[in-house]
Amino acid sequence: xxxxxxxxxxxxxxxxxxxxxxxxxxxxxxxxxxxxxxxxxxxxxxxxxxxxxxxxxxxxxxxxxxxxxxxxxxxxxxxxxxxxxxxxxxxxxxxxxxxxxxxxxxxxxxxxxxxxxxxxxxxxxxxxxxxxxxxxxxxxxxxxxxxxxxxxxxxxxxxxxxxxxxxxxxxxxxxxxxxxxxxxxxxxxxxxxxxxxxxxxxxxxxxxxxxxxxxxxxxxxxxxxxxxxxxxxxxxxxxxxxxxxxxxxxxxxxxxxxxxxxxxxxxxxxxxxxxxxxxxxxxxxxxxxxxxxxx
Numbered sequence: 351x352x353x354x355x356x357x358x359x360x361x362x363x364x365x366x367x368x369x370x371x372x373x374x375x376x377x378x379x380x381x382x383x384x385x386x387x388x389x390x391x392x393x394x395x396x397x398x399x400x401x402x403x404x405x406x407x408x409x410x411x412x413x414x415x416x417x418x419x420x421x422x423x424x425x426x427x428x429x430x431x432x433x434x435x436x437x438x439x440x441x442x443x444x445x446x447x448x449x450x451x452x453x454x455x456x457x458x459x460x461x462x463x464x465x466x467x468x469x470x471x472x473x474x475x476x477x478x479x480x481x482x483x484x485x486x487x488x489x490x491x492x493x494x495x496x497x498x499x500x501x502x503x504x505x506x507x508x509x510x511x512x513x514x515x516x517x518x519x520x521x522x523x524x525x526x527x528x529x530x531x532x533x534x535x536x537x538x539x540x541x542x543x544x545x546x547x548x549x550x551x552x553x554x555x556x557x558x559x560x561x562x563x564x565x566x567x568x569x570x571x572x573x574x575x576x577x578x579x580x581x582x583x584x585x586x587x588x589x590x591x592x593x594x595x596x597x598x599x600x601x602x603x604x605x606x607x608x609x610x611x612x613x614x615x616x617x618x619x620x621x622x623x624x625x626x627x628x629x630x631x632x633x634x635x636x637x638x639x640x641x642x643x644x645x
Contacts, residue, residue: 353570353580360584364592374595376607378536379562388610389427390562392458398532403542403557410459412447420462420498423447425455427614429564431502436462455614462498463556465543470510470568471529474587476594478534483526484590487514488550489569491541501541503571512569513547521551528553532560536594539565563611 365372382398384391396407408414410423423446425433435450437443450457467490474485493499495507502508517525529540544555567587570580 353584354566356581357584357588361588361591364589365595367589368592368596370592370596372592372595374598375591377598377601377604378594379538380601380605380607382533382535382562383605383607385605387426387456387614389614390611391426392424392559393426395560395562399557399560400531403528403553403555405461405463405556405558407458407460410447410457414459416443416459416461418461419443422460422462422500423450424458424460424559425453426458427455427563427611429561430504431500434500436498436500460558463543463558465549465555466545467550468493468499468501468541468543468558469513469550469555471525471540471542472538472565472567472569473526473529473535473540474537474590474594475530475535476590476597478536482523483529484593485567485587486522486526487512487567487569488517488522488525489513489572491568503568509573510568510571512572512575514569516547517551524551532557535560535562536598537565537591538562539568 361375362372379390382390382395384394387394393407393409396404406417419440420436420438421443423435423437423443428434433455435446437446470489470491472485472487472489473483475483477484490511490513491499491501491508492511493501493505493508499505499508503510514522529535529538532540539561541558541560542550542555543558544550549555567583569575570583575583
């Protein structure tokens with residue numbers, strides 16, 4: 351938490367230094383925000399990913415039968431792997447669906463990536479048309495206890511190692527170019543799985559997820575980082591983020607992204623209520639009704 355606070359304060363001060371409004375941050379990736387779902391939809395992002403890198407992923411429903419296991423049930427939007435569950439067989443999937451049936455957010459069913467190693471590619475791209483990323487790091491999520499882990503900072507079996515220095519300048523440019531092929535993101539973190547570092551550089555990987563809302567630079571969780579190294583990275587990256595904010599093209603009616611993201615998943619379930627005359631009528635349809643349509 352203290353790292354996040356330091357980053358936010360440093361970002362605000364950086365914005366003040368270059369005379370830009372920090373609250374404009376919420377518009378930094380507005381082009382990719384789903385107005386219909388009110389989130390940076392994982393399903394919408396999936397459509398941007400080239401087929402060779404894409405995992406099979408669909409809106410979950412009871413009739414959807416996976417071609418293989420394990421599979422992951424994921425809310426259409428979430429942070430730090432919150433709400434993600436793994437099913438290793440059909441019985442576990444049936445139980446998970448029953449456990450999640452009362453939740454209003456829409457869930458997606460995603461197949462597992464087959465790569466043996468998981469990597470986090472973090473980027474800040476202030477000028478998205480200059481062909482280079484201002485900040486780019488590659489961090490490996492190391493988990494030797496689980497075969498198909500749900501990695502996050504809350505998984506006690508997972509540690510993070512910044513491996514950016516293991517790549518040459520040419521390789522780093524190539525890796526950041528993969529991210530640019532998917533979209534022109536001001537700030538992003540992409541999770542992928544590949545068998546080796548060589549396979550990663552060669553583009554032989556599968557994308558697990560792309561975070562565009564509040565993507566933390568996961569390299570800061572590397573236990574080998576000193577506080578001085580963390581501070582230097584925070585100071586330079588937040589200045590780059592401030593520049594990215596300043597370069598946002600103004601629009602007449604900015605989208606209320608922060609408010610809608612915070613309200614996601616808080617809509618009531620579809621139930622029946624009784625009016626004053628004793629008649630029954632359904633409430634407004636919720637995202638749950640979209641996820642499990644009634645016959």
